[in-house]
Amino acid sequence: xxxxxAELAKRFLGSGPAPxxxxxxxxxxxxxxxAAGNIEEVAALYAEDATVEDPVGGGKVxxxxxxxxxxxxxxxxxxxxTELLQIRVGGRxxxxxxxxxxxxxxxxxxxxxxxxxxxNGAGEIASMKAYWSPADITEV
Numbered sequence: 001x002x003x004x005x006a007e008l009a010k011r012f013l014g015s016g017p018a019p020x021x022x023x024x025x026x027x028x029x030x031x032x033x034x035a036a037g038n039i040e041e042v043a044a045l046y047a048e049d050a051t052v053e054d055p056v057g058g059g060k061v062x063x064x065x066x067x068x069x070x071x072x073x074x075x076x077x078x079x080x081x082t083e084l085l086q087i088r089v090g091g092r093x094x095x096x097x098x099x100x101x102x103x104x105x106x107x108x109x110x111x112x113x114x115x116x117x118x119x120n121g122a123g124e125i126a127s128m129k130a131y132w133s134p135a136d137i138t139e140v
Contacts, residue, residue, distance in 0.1 A: 021123045023094035024087055030117075030125070031082040031098060039076060043069035047124040054130035055113070079103040085112070092119045101140060108140045 026045070033042045043065050046052075052062040052071060062071045080102050087096040094117050101110045113132035120126045 020121055021092055021119045023089045023092065023117070023119055026119055026123060026125070027087060027094050027096055027117065028084065031084055034075070034100065035080050035082045037075065037078070037080060039069055039072045042072050045125050046128075047120050047122070047126050050125055051127045052129075054115075054128065055132050056129050075102070077104070092121075093117065094119075110138050110140045112136050 030042070030045055033045065046065050046068050048065050049063070050065065050068060052068050053060075054062075054071070062068045080100055082101075083099045085097045085099060087094055095114065096117075097112065097114050099110055099112045101108060111132055113130045113136065115128060115130045117128045118126045
């Protein structure tokens with residue numbers, strides 16, 4: 001990037017303190033643990049008082065690590081493959097588009113949600129919102 005372009009970018013980025021966590025690395029770890037299917041390891045990524053709304057508008061917000069672990073139990077006994085498609089990071093937050101292919105027996109579906117996450121200073125997920133609807137599910 002040229003010096004002029006770098007200066008122009010600074011005008012839009014601001015000059016706040018550097019984040020103490022790496023949201024992109026934390027999102028990648030989250031997707032790896034989802035694919036591995038270990039519910040306890042997924043839940044361990046969340047703060048004790050974290051919130052999950054998946055899907056947004058779906059009627060239930062899961063509050064606390066125990067409730068979040070119960071939510072993820074719906075994925076037990078399935079095979080999951082995740083693929084990060086796009087990510088944007090700002091401070092301690094990330095928005096990302098990913099694909100998850102879920103299989104049970106011979107059946108397979110693919111969902112492409114957009115998720116937003118905020119992280120606390122300890123690098124735990126403080127909140128997660130997933131934006132998707134039945135229109136985002138395809139049979140594969």
